Each structure stands twice: as structure tokens, then as C-alpha cells.
Amino acid sequence: MSKAPKPGWHGCPTRYAAGIFADKWCFLVLRDVLLHGKRTYSDFYNSPEGISTNILADRLSRFEAAGMLDRQTDPRKASRVCYFPTRKARDILPVLIGMMVWSTKYDERSEAPDSFAEAYQNDPDNTIAWYEAEISRVDAEIFQAQ
Secondary structure (H helix, E strand, O other): OOOOOOOOOOOOHHHHHHHHOOOHHHHHHHHHHHOOOOOEHHHHHOOOOOOOHHHHHHHHHHHHHOOOEEEEEOOOOOOOEEEEEOHHHHOOHHHHHHHHHHHHHHOOOOOOOHHHHHHHHHOHHHHHHHHHHHHHHHHHHHHHOO
């Protein structure tokens, strides 16, 4: 008896998201690019969680293939590349921040200040707008450094 074919990763919203955000490293790369202004391989690699080079290269490649990151030559140094968040990546901000707020509630060792969760809960639109502006500022600084 043959098994039924496995469903593709498209169609079901949960499967689609799981296919992109496969593990903890994906979320940490997103955090770094969206919230911490990191753009280069070494920026991501030097994050305190200690991602290995092969996993980092794989996650950056996955995000690029999924249309979440735009890989470009670094205008400040031609031998280096930058990874810029696309609109698709930026649209995940409310979800990412929502998960972080949820974590502040249940992780007794959370490093996030109480003001972070309060700001988002009191005015989520303004909080997202602030992060959007920061992403744009970081990207503009990189391109102005030419």
C-alpha cells in the first residue's frame, strides 16, 4: 500500500510560515535584521547566541530565496555583501514583536525592559512605525556612506 503524497508547503498558512521560519535561528536572524540593524554576515555571526557558519549561511540563503532578504554588494566595501529586509520581511514585524511581548510575560529571565511590552500593548501601531523608521534609517545610512 502506498502512502498518500505529502502536502506541499503552500496552501496552508501554518505550513507556509513553518517552511520559512523553520527554527530558532530563523527568528534570531530576523530579530537581528529587523530590530538590531544588522546587515552583514559578520554582524549576524557575532550575535551572542553563537550561530555556526554553516547554519547562518543556510538561513541567509533561505531568507533570500523566500524573498525576505535582498542580498546586495555593500556600498561601503565592495568585497562584502549586505542583507536588507524586504517588505515581506518587514511585514512580519507585528508578529515578531508580538511573540517577544508574549515571551516577556512567560520568561521570568526576559532581558527585555518592561517598557518594551507596555509600549507595544499601549500603542502597537506607533511601536511598529518606530521600528519601520529605524530599519529605513539603518538602510539609508549604509547607502549614504558611499
